[in-house]
Amino acid sequence: MLSVHYIQKGLLFHKPLHSIDTLLQKLRDSLAITLVHFYPLAGRFSSQTTENPKSYSVFVDCNNSPGAGFIYATSDLCLADIVGPKYVPLIVHSLFDHHRAVNHDGHTMSLLSVQVTELVDGIFIGLSMNHAMGDGTSFWKFFKSWSEIFQAEESNKNGDLCLKNPPVLQRYIPQGYGPLFRLSYSHPDEFIRPYDSPILKERIFCFSSETIRTLKAKINKVCGTTSISSFQSLTAVIWRCITRARNLPLEQETSCRLSADYRARMYPPLPKDYLGNCVSAVRTAAKAGELMENDIGWAALKVHQVVAEQTSEKVSQMIEKWLKSPFIYHIDRLFEPMSVMMGSSPRFDKYGSEFGMGKALTLRSGYAHKFDGKVTAYPGREGGGSIDLEVCLVPEFMEALESDEEFMTLV
Template sequence: MVSSSSSSSSPSSEVKIISECFVKPKIITEKSKEPYHLSPLEHFILSTHYIQKGLIFLKPSISESDNPKDFMETWLLKLKDSLAATLVYFYPLAGRLSTTEIQNPRSLSVFVDCNNSPGAGFIHAKSDLSVGDIVGSKYVPLVVQSFFDHHKAMNYDGHTMSLLSLKVTELVDGVFIGLSMNHSLGDGSSFWQFFNSLSEIFSSQEVTTSNNNNNLLCLKNPPIFREVSGPIYKLPLSEPGELISRYESPVLKERMFHFSSETVRSLKLKANQECGTTNISSLQSLTAFIWRCITRARKLPNDQETTCRLAADNRSRMDPPLPLSYFGVCISAANTVVRIGNLLENDFGWVALKLHQAVSEHTSEKISADMDEWLKCPFLLQLDRVFDPTIVHMGSSPRFNKYGCEFGMGKAVAVRSGYGGKYDGKVSAYPGREGDGSIDLEVCLLPEFMEALESDQEFMSLVSSSSS
């Protein structure tokens, strides 16, 4: 089930690696012995970063007669065993990428090979930091990047790195579970489906010291994988090295801003009242608000254009729709482009309605047309192309069940992310810890823009002081 591994470099010496290994699925199914070929969209993002999201927990109270070391050893053994069981269902995550070169014309096709892989990564680390050091800071500390494996790795690196790596960092009074998943295998919906499935199996099984293949839990929401039929997609490139473009993020300030359920509801009500409709959603309203505030903080000319990108899950939009438990990359961006003068001078509701219209027009027909256009002249998404000084990108989703993962330690204190996929104007939406429609926004900006945003009275008046 396990074997030794090596981790990519960490950006901080405050985190010490205690042990690391690979974990294979408890059962090797017949399906996992076959190549799992990437779709065109999954090829498209080979040159972007791994998804890196994690949860921070307080350690449970331990009686004086119990040994904290024994608790962690037992807990880690159970987590490792749970990972082996979960990988039976999510078998591609235990593999490695492999590339087939095809001649006449020369092209490449990338697939997952589970036969020649040591498995998923599992790392135990320690830090002298406390939970308060992480969640109590005004800005997300740089050390959080050390709580994830595969720092700065690109998806194409999955040829030599694990496609999934779980890093557990033991804090003085807490535990951080950092998960790094190759983005070419799945999107945010798939990522959190795996995280929730791992928690479900952890909560339902006993610790085992051997491969007990007869006691696998039947998941409530098992993943549904794409059936590979028809011609395998081929990328018209002649050299594998053409796939990779390394991206170094500029120095950013990263801060969590909390919006209470009352604030979110009031923004939604205001947007709909100003437009005489009831169709504008909470996230569209909040996105309109943050788009205006960030654009105002940047102090760009009014005649310049600005773009807001909303990451859209395409599963329910396809015709016929895909099941919500479909595992893979099934997202694209709903874009709204306006002049900065129009963005700032028009009513708030006008901006929210523009976003709503872009989402409403993001139909199966448009998604298919965009893919057909890309197939005529394929290229790989490069993060340096994504970076633009006028863009605000809203990623992730407050609908993901991020606080449903408990791992025997109760509800997580907070969600944090790693280095991957961050640039000036990148915003990620998380559910607020208290639920009830509250939302946390993880905002990444250049330092001078963050300072201007924090000086914006309209923006800060809606931010709750209870941000975690």
């Protein structure tokens, strides 16, 4: 993950009635306590290199570090400026620290940084976390833990600020390997490839719990099964509709990837609170003509099958292959043009972090990891199985998707 961006996600709240200075102090204090539990995130990267043989290793130095970042900013933006426009405005990117930073920059930049932006009538809490330190599960685990400690400080004055489910910091290292993994490079210029996003339209599409339930039932009935999940059903729809919006040649292959969490799929399983990266982008593919000629159940089965194939044996094989020939992820090499990538998960409790301000109005993300065909899944604010999708497409394809009847009747 050293050559891709930090994870950047944030929550938008109504401005609290009490003073901003009080809120900021409580946020800082609770952040400091949370970092005691997640202390690697307060460190910095350090490297070891050798020339003969050529090798490069990165580790976290928790001793020689100025700590995590905390920024207070002000803006003349209003809540309506963020939630009102049809497309997510680019100004949202400024609500996060570490803009365009890649994870290798953790040698000089904080591994975790919070930016609290005071709007005219709201508060935005933007969190940037080094993706080499953890995946989406780890990211939202930290966010929720910080809120839990904030709330505990509000109600508990006796200093008992233990987490109900603390993170598991012990690193997973396969037998016979480690503790350092040596990459066959001598300088970061050999494997760091900065990525610039194209000009994109970004829009949040909301799907009600009733729509999701109906879609799942319909697809399972068509396929004669009960095993296709709500998210797999919705993924099949978005893959098919984006492919149609692109008007691809019938013989052109198009792929669909989903982020798969491997914690529970490994044997023995890793703890669900494991702090680190335990995720992969699993892939299925089809010719554009096949997607269009077959019904939605055909696409949903392909999506379901590739997820079901992620057994402990397959995960072990993937890890073993990487250990024998380590590689660095690069967005422009991993994701083919005209593909769809379903990132994050609607299962994460993203609205569970309240910081004494009640339930957030909405979620937003920064510049990181955005390209044509990137879709990020959030739980819907209404709960109950509703799902919001943050869709990034070049303007031409976004316009075509918005004219797609199959897709828009579900929105």
